[in-house]
Amino acid sequence: MSIRILHTADWHIGKQLLKIDFAEDMNLFFDWLIKCIEENNINVLLMSGDLFDQANPSQQAMKQYYYFLKQLLPLKCKVILTGGNHDSPHVINAPKELLEILDIKVVGGVPESISELFVEIEVEDQKVVVAAVPFLRDKDIRNVAAGESYDDKIELIRNGIATYFSEVNEYYKDKYNGIPFIVMAHLYAQGASVSESEREIQIGNQAGVESAIFGEEPNYVALGHIHRPQIVGKSHIRYSGSPIALSFSEKKDGKEVTILELEGNNFNISSLAIPKFRKLLSIKGTVEEVLKVISDYKSESPLIDLAEVMIEEENENIEHIRILEELLTTEPENGLQILKGSIKFKNEVAGTSKLLTNGEDINDFSPVQLFEKRLEQDTSIENTQDFVNAFKEIMESLHSSDSID
Incomplete structure (x- = not known):
């Protein structure tokens, strides 16, 4: 044996x-x-x-x-x-x-x-x-x-x-x-x-x-x-x-x-x-394309599948933003739940949120990455890598203290 x-x-x-x-x-x-x-x-x-x-x-x-x-x-x-x-x-x-x-x-x-x-x-x-x-x-x-x-x-x-x-x-x-x-x-x-x-x-x-x-x-x-x-x-x-x-x-x-x-x-x-108990998937395209994928979706998983949607349209349209918000708050259909989403307009209107126009979601970034993005917005700061290194040390000390408690 x-x-x-x-x-x-x-x-x-x-x-x-x-x-x-x-x-x-x-x-x-x-x-x-x-x-x-x-x-x-x-x-x-x-x-x-x-x-x-x-x-x-x-x-x-x-x-x-x-x-x-x-x-x-x-x-x-x-x-x-x-x-x-x-x-x-x-x-x-x-x-x-x-x-x-x-x-x-x-x-x-x-x-x-x-x-x-x-x-x-x-x-x-x-x-x-x-x-x-x-x-x-x-x-x-x-x-x-x-x-x-x-x-x-x-x-x-x-x-x-x-x-x-x-x-x-x-x-x-x-x-x-x-x-x-x-x-x-x-x-x-x-x-x-x-x-x-x-x-x-x-x-x-x-x-x-x-x-x-x-x-x-x-x-x-x-x-x-x-x-x-x-x-x-x-x-x-x-x-x-x-x-x-x-x-x-x-x-x-x-x-x-x-x-x-x-x-x-x-x-x-x-x-x-190991068998998959649910699927995680990304759905990309225009509002029309995304809605069709969701409508046609059929889950074969024992648990509800989860999706992130990434919408890209030519021109800004408040209706498209409303549709995305509705997708994120709608109950699961066809065994699929929309868990996160972003929207990007190729021809952005002045004043539109940078988070939306870049198609970015805060949940996609680690604290260090968000800190780096903030530094990029302030051109007066020199030696940014020193700030990043200090921030990483602070984050590590916080994680270590969390684990010791």
Whole structure:
């Protein structure tokens, strides 16, 4: 009998897209995941960070999480779960001792001793070792120095991450050398393809790391944070991606889980597609073209499909704006709900809102991008990049404090 391991990440329980709650999407995913674990004889479930969408999740989100764990218990599947940049280490770790009795290992934040990251799993005559590394926060990996520059901070963060994973590998070689080894991590690896829904971390991802920092020791690296499933660098270093599309930028992404089967000292790696429970789509064109697509639409999804509309017309017309506003407030038809929209007039009238004439929506931009746009409007400001870098540091400190609360 071989050890079978399932790698997933970025559940973002409690996620909402504008006014739509994704609780039902997650319920359907959890139902599918339970069946997947049972049918594929999975021995170990790895969840690599961003369990919740908010540092302080709602009672509904917590209830959904615990109900899923309860459903898992009869399957005798070992669970190893780490905290991500959206998670509060304290929230994840609060039930730690109780969950360990149920064979559920949680590592919400960096522990005092590196030994607390390691889990040894044995199934019959086979063993595997997992280092459950959570999201590494600034305070975990470097000391703040007075007067350090922005570039200094980026370099220190990179070095701190590399040093931490080097220490993880050294501990493995000292205590478990020769046993098949998996490292979990929640970070941005350079070269990974990202979507809109990943919150900027570690100063706008400029402190992204090379995949080489994981070293030669791990037989598999189970990554979280990037929502598109993909290989980074080598075939054994992978993002499983999020189980559902979390923004319109992910509308074309296939979602999947990764399954590892240990045979001897090597892992056979395969992917299993997750069914789509609803579609996210973009509808572009004139008012007439958009209305026809909506009228002809027929959904085949178990949940209501969600659309963003982007209208483009030659001349400004107040009636076109009224139609867009009506689309955004109308109840779903044909299994389709219009969730967001923009309108652009090629021949704009003086005084028309720039937001509308550019076809832009504030929800399409991160706080940093909005700050950059504001700076662009004031030509008197020099050295704008310094302001942007300072703003990014402020945003990161706010995210870090949210997660600590």
